[in-house]
Amino acid sequence: MLKEEAIKDHQTVTAEGEPTSVLLTGVKRQEVPNIITANGTTTELYRPEWEVGPEQIQHMIHVIMRANALSAWHVHDFQIDTIFVTNGSIKLVLFDDRDDSATKGQINVFHLSRLRPTLITIPPGIWHGLQNMDNSESSFINYFNNAYIYTDPDEWRLPFDTDKIPYRFE
Numbered sequence: 126m127l128k129e130e131a132i133k134d135h136q137t138v139t140a141e142g143e144p145t146s147v148l149l150t151g152v153k154r155q156e157v158p159n160i161i162t163a164n165g166t167t168t169e170l171y172r173p174e175w176e177v178g179p180e181q182i183q184h185m186i187h188v189i190m191r192a193n194a195l196s197a198w199h200v201h202d203f204q205i206d207t208i209f210v211t212n213g214s215i216k217l218v219l220f221d222d223r224d225d226s227a228t229k230g231q232i233n234v235f236h237l238s239r240l241r242p243t244l245i246t247i248p249p250g251i252w253h254g255l256q257n258m259d260n261s262e263s264s265f266i267n268y269f270n271n272a273y274i275y276t277d278p279d280e281w282r283l284p285f286d287t288d289k290i291p292y293r294f295e
């Protein structure tokens with residue numbers, strides 16, 4: 126029977142629509158509501174009392190990704206990234222390569238869009254890649270916990286198709 130070759134779905138969401146995936150150690154996921162107003166939508170991006178504390182907002186970039194663009198793989202020694210998708214649909218994939226982490230070797234995949242505004246905080250040492258899933262531009266804000274050092278960026282890269290990370294971008 127064909128089904129003998131098939132893979133059965135496992136649970137991915139709770140009855141409340143919450144993802145069941147286990148977050149990599151230190152990764153934070155915080156949803157923020159879209160407030161529908163008479164003239165559009167208002168969404169808070171940061172409050173001092175949020176888990177993404179003030180020490181986290183020392184530098185900010187806004188990245189516009191071209192249609193179907195792929196930005197992978199990045200890792201930082203000290204920089205903590207907090208990603209918020211402001212437009213379009215972006216897949217964010219994380220890979221834990223930290224020897225001292227209980228989730229070493231594991232992957233998180235997040236599908237991010239304004240439909241469920243979400244802040245994802247990525248600790249140093251976690252490889253990350255972003256893929257624009259739309260045939261038009263998608264964009265995100267990235268908060269850093271330290272200012273970008275032009276002369277010595279805290280940035281290491283691997284090719285998107287490296288076989289050192291157990292994930293394949295399609």
Ligand SMILES: Cc1cn([C@H]2C[C@H](O)[C@@H](COP(=O)(O)OP(=O)(O)O[C@H]3O[C@@H](C)C(=O)[C@@H](O)[C@H]3O)O2)c(=O)[nH]c1=O
Pocket residue numbers: 185186188196199206253255267273280
């Ligand atoms: C991050 C950054 C880059 N730049 C410059 C450096 C370079 O010439 C150009 C593009 O930089 P990047 O190649 O790093 O940009 P990008 O390829 O979009 O990489 C970014 O992707 C996300 C996921 C991250 O993790 C960020 O740390 C950053 O590396 O912009 C700045 O001037 N300020 C900044 O804060």
